[in-house]
Structures are given as structure tokens and as C-alpha cells.
Amino acid sequence: MAHVSTGDLPGLEHRPSDSPYVERVYRVEEGGDGAAPERMVSVANSNWELIAWTAEGVTNVSVRGPETRPTVVPMGGRMDGAFGVVFRHGAHLRNLPVADLVDTAVRSPRTTARTFVLAGDEWEIPAYGNAETFVDRLVRAGLLVRDPLVADVLAGDTPLLVTPRSVQRRVAAATGLTQGAIRQIERARQTAMLLREGRAAADVVHLVGYHDQPHLARSMARFVGRKATQLQKPAPDEMLSLLYKTDAEVKP
Template sequence: MDFQFDYQMFESPLVGFAWQTWSDARGGSFMSAAAAQCEMVITRYRGELTVHLRGPETKASPAPIPEEAEFLGITFKLGTFMPHLPTETLVDGDALLPLTAGERAFWLNGSAWEVPTFDNADVFVRRLERQGLIARDPVVDAALAGRAAGVSPRSLQRRFLRATG
């Protein structure tokens, strides 16, 4: 199974890009590469919708591909996290976000959010930023850039773990 991806880059300091792809009638599986950042993945399969927040992956692992499914992903930059959802709980896993009754939206931090599309993913990300649902720690940013963070090594370690899992 070969994937063909469409990408949309972001100007945001929190989000790298959005991607979309489709699977064919064969389905199958692929090796999901280890990744340091989190992402939101929306899947449409046989009329069903799922919204997952995926955490960092410490190793490559096989992932199933359902036949004739559509996928949309929003990949966060390293160090971006959701303050209400500890990143360390997502390492090598994910969180299924519940859908609303009409299945056109999902619940995130107590509010209903319209399911984004590839064409409006940038608007969705800006809303997440404005609502404070995704964030970056300036101390972690400084450390990632190789600058002095101005905190003790133990504080840097705690803050880095919170932001990156």
C-alpha cells in the first residue's frame, strides 16, 4: 500500500503542518516511524469518524490501514503540548476524543469543536491557540534552541518532560 500525501505548512510556532491521505481498497499496514512530536489524526472509515490525539512514539511500530479510509493529520512542533492533557500519558499511545451526538464535532477540554478539514486546518489551529488549548513553554523553547533557559537543570528537566513527554 502506497500513500500519496498532500501537505499544508503553517506559519504557527506551535504547529508544523497538516497532511491528508487516503487508503485504497486493499488496506494493509505500514510502519509508523518513531516521532518526538504529537499530532491530531482524524479518520473517516465506512461512514464512521474518529478523532485521536497521538503522542510521541519512542520506536517504530506496525499500524493497520483500513481499506478505503480518509486520514487528516495535524502535526504539532516539538515542544507543543495541550496543558489540560499531560503529554507523558500519550507517549507510545493516543487519546480517542469523543464525538458529539451529531458526529460533526468532538469534545476537547469540555467544549465541542467542529471537526477540521484539510482546507480549514489553519483556522482550527488558530482557534486552539487563541483558546489556550495548545501551548509552548518558553523555557523549553530556549533549551531546544541551545540557549540558557534560566532555570535549574532539574526544573528544565521537569518542564521539558511536561512539554515533550
């Protein structure tokens, strides 16, 4: 299942988190009065997520890794609701390296309406209001760990007493991606946000640090799968995955 956190989806609610492990929490409530879109464009994303969703009465839980390319997902069938925790750069599951999750997902081998299996143990499926409590339990159990240097580096800080090669190795180990890939993805996501707000492509070039408009166009094709004009005037039967600003540095 692609990222179900969709910015155009009726019933979507999302919030940032104060947890050093959590970037954002979201939920999609059941239903919606408008006509359901025919497809969703899941844009590239440099964070990994824990996702729980119910479709046609069946609950599923999946750990989904970063996505390095966009995918178009047909929106057939009915989704009764979804919940997700987006984890910060640098946080990762000890038994499930993020590098093994890039462009893929691992589904819980057994789920019920209330529980799922992670690392061989049964856990209660968290909710929108208690996501941080669930994350704290993972930390106390030693399953969720964090390398704070990674978040600092991606925010633009220069670490002392750590070699560039060591920094690269730690970023790759904790995120599954290189620093350059994360910055390119986050820049593309920020660009998509600005274009959807109605900003002119020529202005966005300078705001986010592209060389020129052809450079922006190539980035949109690679990471978003849409042209600038398509983002400025989206199709009524299409929606994009959730876009939000992170602390990752986007300028080269």
C-alpha cells in the same frame, strides 16, 4: 490507531506551518489507483498529533502522543480519508499532559462527520486549509499552551538564567520525553530519510553523528524497526509513516 501520515500512501499531501504551535499539517485523500500495501511501519515520533479519519463511513478523532518505538500496523479495511495536525515541541493541551499520551492515544468520546469533543466542548473538525485557524481558537480558549524555551533548547540554543534541571523539567512536562530521547528519535527519523534516498549507511553515520555503523543499526532497530538495507530497498507491500525534518538538534 497509529500515525496515519504515511509517506508512501497514495493521495498523501503535507505542508509545514508558520504557526508557532504547529509543526506540520497533512491529509490523505480517498482512494488511490495502486494496490493497497499490506502493512504500515509507524516509526518512533517525538511529536503529538490531532488525527481525524474516516473508515467505512465512520469518522473518528484522536489525540495521539509521541511514540518511542515502532509498530507494524496491518492495513486491512478501507480508509476513506484522513487529516492530521502535528504539533511543535513545547506546545501542549492544558487538560491533557503530553506525558500521559506517550505511546498511547485518547479518542474523542463523541464524533460526527463534522464535529468532535475535546475537553468537554464540541469543536468543528478542522480541514487541511484551516488547521491554523482551529489551532488559534484552541489558544484563545486557553486549551493549547506553549513553552517557547522547549523549542529553543531542542534547536540547540543554551538558555540564560535557567538551570539545567529546570530545563529538563520543562522539556519533559511539555513533550513527555527527555531531551536525549527526542534527539535520538529525531536522529533515527533523519537517518531513515537519508537511507530511503539511497545514501550509503557509512556516509549517514557521519552525517547524523553516530559513532559507527553498529550504532546506526541499533538505532534503526530500536526506533524504526527496520535494517538499513530494508530502508534502501523497501518491500513493495509495506509503507513507512511520514518522515520529515524538524528543528530538533540531532547530533550528540
